[in-house]
Amino acid sequence: MQRGEQSAGIGTLVKDHPPTAVGRALTDGRLHSLGEIGLQQFAPYLMNRIIGRYNATIRDDLKARNLTTPQMRALAVLAVADGLTINELAVYTVTEQSTMSRTLDAMEAQGLVRRESHQTDNRVRQIYLTEAGRAQFDEMWPTIWNAFSTMFRGVSDAEYETFLSVLHKMLRNVRQHEI
């Protein structure tokens, strides 16, 4: 066996547990072991591996543009929902509020976003993309689109629909914010 090759232990990871058994395990109210489920049927493991790779791919591509992940996410969210508060942006971009606050300071200095007081409550500040910010997003979007469409290659419309509806249920189950 060469360094980096698979060891003998790996066989147990790909054991083909029937997925429906895991579905039942989830609904029978008992605690099941990870061995019973099998790592390949344990969705959080798969999700961490997939989304870790997806994020890394985009991060590498954006390094050339000197954009951080929170900046990229802020641009993307504002591109479809201008006028959010810092709180909302922090939730949507899955970023600590203090990090998002620093991120927006930097983006404002770069001329990518501007902040305006809310029309009827000037304690609330809303964040908007500038033209330069929108141009920056338009430039990086093909990179994100490419990672997204590569990731879902071979997935049918119907499968994507079910996949999304499960994600929506999951988000309702875990989120701490009503947004």
Next chain:
Amino acid sequence: MQRGEQSAGIGTLVKDHPPTAVGRALTDGRLHSLGEIGLQQFAPYLMNRIIGRYNATIRDDLKARNLTTPQMRALAVLAVADGLTINELAVYTVTEQSTMSRTLDAMEAQGLVRRESHQTDNRVRQIYLTEAGRAQFDEMWPTIWNAFSTMFRGVSDAEYETFLSVLHKMLRNVRQHEI
């Protein structure tokens, strides 16, 4: 409007794009805008939000046990696939190899894992859980199980099965390792 409440801009985020249209967008070979897709139908956004919350919940619960996320993941993977190499553990736990190497040093010092040379190639070192390591995993597993079953509340067997099969396709599309 109070601080932290939703701003007017949020409406555009929850616009109900039909998911099948996104499925078609993925397969028609053209580049579509994020506005066309809608953030709520853009799976990577949902996956980042969900898995970020799931990981944070478990991390918070494990702080009391003085376990880091890489340690927790190494325990979980070894609990179902003993005898892996560092390379393999780094891939399965979605951890940089240098971080996994330091993590294993600490876990060895704590008596949670032991390393053994491979039977036929003593350049390869395999990692095994000790009894104390397995006991540590058994203690923390209910926390993980709880986060897992909460996240999938209300998801049927059939939905979980489709969800898993899409995740398996996605992993094949994005992974850089044949494991």
